[in-house]
Amino acid sequence: MKLLKSWIPSANSSVTEFPLNNLPYGVFSTAKLGKRCGIAIGDMILDCQAVEESGLIKFNSGPIFKNPFWNNLMDLGAEEWTRFRKEITSLLSLDVNSHKLENMLVPKATAELHIPFLVSEFTDFWSCKHHAVNAGTMLRGTENALPPNWNHMPIGYNGRASSVTVSGVNFNRPWGQVKKPNNTLPVLAPSKRFDFELEIGAIVGSKSKGPLTVQQADDIIFGYVLLNDWSARDIQAWEGQPLGPFQGKATATTISPWIVTKEALIPFKCGPPAREVELLDHLKDCGPMFYDISLTVSLTPKKGKASIITETNYKEMYYSSAQQLAHHTSSGCPMRVGDLIGSGTISGSQEYERGSMLELSWGGKEPLHLANGEIRSFLEDFDTVTLQGKGTQEDFIIGFGSCTGTVLPALKSPYSN
Amino acid sequence: MKLLKSWIPSANSSVTEFPLNNLPYGVFSTAKLGKRCGIAIGDMILDCQAVEESGLIKFNSGPIFKNPFWNNLMDLGAEEWTRFRKEITSLLSLDVNSHKLENMLVPKATAELHIPFLVSEFTDFWSCKHHAVNAGTMLRGTENALPPNWNHMPIGYNGRASSVTVSGVNFNRPWGQVKKPNNTLPVLAPSKRFDFELEIGAIVGSKSKGPLTVQQADDIIFGYVLLNDWSARDIQAWEGQPLGPFQGKATATTISPWIVTKEALIPFKCGPPAREVELLDHLKDCGPMFYDISLTVSLTPKKGKASIITETNYKEMYYSSAQQLAHHTSSGCPMRVGDLIGSGTISGSQEYERGSMLELSWGGKEPLHLANGEIRSFLEDFDTVTLQGKGTQEDFIIGFGSCTGTVLPALKSPYSN
Numbered sequence: 001m002k003l004l005k006s007w008i009p010s011a012n013s014s015v016t017e018f019p020l021n022n023l024p025y026g027v028f029s030t031a032k033l034g035k036r037c038g039i040a041i042g043d044m045i046l047d048c049q050a051v052e053e054s055g056l057i058k059f060n061s062g063p064i065f066k067n068p069f070w071n072n073l074m075d076l077g078a079e080e081w082t083r084f085r086k087e088i089t090s091l092l093s094l095d096v097n098s099h100k101l102e103n104m105l106v107p108k109a110t111a112e113l114h115i116p117f118l119v120s121e122f123t124d125f126w127s128c129k130h131h132a133v134n135a136g137t138m139l140r141g142t143e144n145a146l147p148p149n150w151n152h153m154p155i156g157y158n159g160r161a162s163s164v165t166v167s168g169v170n171f172n173r174p175w176g177q178v179k180k181p182n183n184t185l186p187v188l189a190p191s192k193r194f195d196f197e198l199e200i201g202a203i204v205g206s207k208s209k210g211p212l213t214v215q216q217a218d219d220i221i222f223g224y225v226l227l228n229d230w231s232a233r234d235i236q237a238w239e240g241q242p243l244g245p246f247q248g249k250a251t252a253t254t255i256s257p258w259i260v261t262k263e264a265l266i267p268f269k270c271g272p273p274a275r276e277v278e279l280l281d282h283l284k285d286c287g288p289m290f291y292d293i294s295l296t297v298s299l300t301p302k303k304g305k306a307s308i309i310t311e312t313n314y315k316e317m318y319y320s321s322a323q324q325l326a327h328h329t330s331s332g333c334p335m336r337v338g339d340l341i342g343s344g345t346i347s348g349s350q351e352y353e354r355g356s357m358l359e360l361s362w363g364g365k366e367p368l369h370l371a372n373g374e375i376r377s378f379l380e381d382f383d384t385v386t387l388q389g390k391g392t393q394e395d396f397i398i399g400f401g402s403c404t405g406t407v408l409p410a411l412k413s414p415y416s417n
Numbered sequence: 418m419k420l421l422k423s424w425i426p427s428a429n430s431s432v433t434e435f436p437l438n439n440l441p442y443g444v445f446s447t448a449k450l451g452k453r454c455g456i457a458i459g460d461m462i463l464d465c466q467a468v469e470e471s472g473l474i475k476f477n478s479g480p481i482f483k484n485p486f487w488n489n490l491m492d493l494g495a496e497e498w499t500r501f502r503k504e505i506t507s508l509l510s511l512d513v514n515s516h517k518l519e520n521m522l523v524p525k526a527t528a529e530l531h532i533p534f535l536v537s538e539f540t541d542f543w544s545c546k547h548h549a550v551n552a553g554t555m556l557r558g559t560e561n562a563l564p565p566n567w568n569h570m571p572i573g574y575n576g577r578a579s580s581v582t583v584s585g586v587n588f589n590r591p592w593g594q595v596k597k598p599n600n601t602l603p604v605l606a607p608s609k610r611f612d613f614e615l616e617i618g619a620i621v622g623s624k625s626k627g628p629l630t631v632q633q634a635d636d637i638i639f640g641y642v643l644l645n646d647w648s649a650r651d652i653q654a655w656e657g658q659p660l661g662p663f664q665g666k667a668t669a670t671t672i673s674p675w676i677v678t679k680e681a682l683i684p685f686k687c688g689p690p691a692r693e694v695e696l697l698d699h700l701k702d703c704g705p706m707f708y709d710i711s712l713t714v715s716l717t718p719k720k721g722k723a724s725i726i727t728e729t730n731y732k733e734m735y736y737s738s739a740q741q742l743a744h745h746t747s748s749g750c751p752m753r754v755g756d757l758i759g760s761g762t763i764s765g766s767q768e769y770e771r772g773s774m775l776e777l778s779w780g781g782k783e784p785l786h787l788a789n790g791e792i793r794s795f796l797e798d799f800d801t802v803t804l805q806g807k808g809t810q811e812d813f814i815i816g817f818g819s820c821t822g823t824v825l826p827a828l829k830s831p832y833s834n
Binding site: 121148149153158160161163171172174179232240241243244247248250252277280281282330332335411413414 | 537538543564565566569570572573574575576577578579580588589591592593594596602603604605627628630649652655656657658659660661662663664665667668669694697698699744745747748749750751752753756828830831832833
């Protein structure tokens with residue numbers, strides 16, 4: 001696929017993450033405009049409310065950009081998603097008279113970014129085999145690394161939507177109930193094994209009721225974001241039996257501010273991995289639904305520069321978001337507009353491709369060396385973790401923007417008087 | 418506490434579940450009025466929109482009964498909850514001139530009931546020791562019935578808010594991935610071990626950020642409903658390791674239509690059970706936060722009358738809803754208005770007090786005999802399960818209304834062509 005040229009010069013650069021081929025959807029604010037839906041294009045943001053008010057874009061159902069989130073567009077259904085994207089593409093194309101739109105652009109550098117959609121519910125999966133094998137090996141040894149169900153279905157658990165925040169929102173290291181291996185009793189203490197997880201989140205754009213096939217599931221995916229599923233390993237280890245992760249995953253979940261649409265990612269589609277066992281009917285592969293998106297994680301300590309600690313690729317997944325969503329609905333579970341589906345930690349086969357500190361430091365046994373000479377087993381106070389993702393074509397890049405967050409020190413005990 | 422007398426005669430009966438002392442909040446509809454917030458009083462429903470439009474009740478923040486759910490009142494905070502309840506109590510009292518209000522009453526028998534609030538997120542706990550020991554004994558034997566964390570914290574998992582429906586909404590038996598003990602490979606099939614779970618749900622009425630003490634958690638509870646956490650035991654057994662219940666719990670979750678407020682339940686408050694180990698600071702008991710509410714479950718097969726299969730009491734809980742909520746926030750997890758917190762299955766120490774088919778039939782080994790001569794290990798197609806709950810004082814009852822649902826046959830395979 002070729003770069004689509006725009007009348008906005010910065011969108012035509014070979015290094016921008018936001019060429020006309022991308023058009024990701026976000027929410028921005030400035031002192032003058034307040035909070036609004038916007039579309040990233042080069043180093044500018046197109047103000048969607050202004051475009052709608054000008055009459056250049058119309059919806060039969062009435063105005064949809066009165067509220068600063070994208071759920072209203074999602075609610076209109078896939079045909080309208082396509083029409084809207086086509087019309088915006090056309091308005092920003094090189095061959096269009098730009099003067100009507102020039103006043104509707106805001107320099108990205110002057111805007112603050114906010115969460116781009118209302119998260120209805122958040123589900124997190126565990127669907128990358130390299131990660132599952134790494135985590136399982138540490139817990140149960142090589143022989144029993146994968147539980148018996150793993151090759152047959154995407155294992156998932158419901159997360160907490162209220163924990164989802166946008167890139168740049170920092171949070172305090174959590175307190176929690178933890179038990180040290182040599183103690184008989186647990187204590188209440190700040191987490192000592194606080195971690196990130198490199199993931200991609202798929203956003204459900206249409207509601208559903210009843211089981212969906214993999215193709216039907218893919219059809220209702222609106223777009224994708226980077227997702228950091230911050231995890232307190234010590235809290236998780238003590239609470240997790242028998243009902244799974246709970247407070248260890250509830251402190252914060254950071255997503256990148258721009259929803260990259262499914263259409264923008266078409267050039268990066270790829271097929272499924274080799275299957276060790278045949279998948280059952282509700283999960284059968286049906287066309288390329290994986291994506292070749294390179295991913296990096298960097299860690300910036302309080303004092304010192306960023307170290308790239310992970311380089312991997314979204315195509316390392318064993319189950320696609322569409323398969324996860326199909327499985328999620330197999331019981332008849334209804335889906336709603338704004339549901340967020342986390343891929344699970346994405347790791348590759350190599351050591352430098354591991355998507356969590358747990359794996360990178362092998363449970364703390366092999367601490368990581370940072371560029372400034374510090375070492376890390378898990379995250380320290382004031383560590384900043386930044387995820388980035390991009391798909392690359394010959395003459396353009398589709399980027400997700402940064403997904404970043406800083407671990408602030410734990411609160412003073414909330415229970416002392 | 419004494420019965421408060423109302424000018425509505427049916428509210429003064431010693432057998433009504435809805436005396437003036439109760440005033441539970443629901444959403445009703447009639448062909449004429451559409452869908453509205455209402456309050457049950459005797460055999461009538463008070464139309465809240467009409468009361469607000471008449472000016473008899475006012476809110477400084479503007480009208481709150483334009484939408485047919487109670488989240489708007491919750492959003493105003495605990496002081497307004499108390500003021501509203503006091504004013505409604507006063508309007509319906511025997512010593513009040515009733516003629517202004519008579520036209521704002523709808524006979525309950527002519528109205529349809531709907532879900533009373535928008536469920537933001539749903540969390541389900543596992544906090545009744547009799548149930549946990551029963552389930553654990555079946556799975557792991559008497560010695561290891563309880564996991565080591567159980568006595569130290571309320572174990573919970575995030576459920577699926579989109580699965581929550583109101584009493585009377587039926588659903589199809591789920592399909593799911595299941596593996597029979599003697600097979601090596603799983604199959605996709607309708608659940609054969611479909612079950613109910615008798616629970617009470619607490620509704621979070623105020624948002625929060627950061628850890629809450631038990632007292633602070635109790636302060637933001639708005640009220641309670643009966644809750645049936647329908648469970649596909651065979652799906653749950655195969656999917657549950659290592660991340661806990663997922664599709665086995667996602668088909669449906671039925672709640673009773675009336676929110677019984679925390680204030681209405683004051684006469685039934687009781688203290689905590691004896692503690693086997695001292696609870697950590699964030700869970701310490703601080704006053705009576707358990708409730709003496711008798712609970713029954715009846716099962717009505719397609720052909721035949723209802724059999725009462727469970728009789729137990731809400732006071733059998735080991736952790737209160739306030740303790741569950743305090744634990745839920747310990748990691749900093751934000752709470753939102755309309756979050757629903759399931760108690761977990763409530764069972765007593767006796768066989769007839771068990772709150773699920775799993776326990777009643779001891780995993781299918783001791784099938785239950787129904788009044789019509791049929792036997793049951795798990796639920797059959799067209800079985801109707803009805804939960805009821807009431808607190809009893811000398812001269813009045815506080816009831817929850819019925820929480821009922823019927824298991825319809827599984828869909829024809831959604832994946833065949």
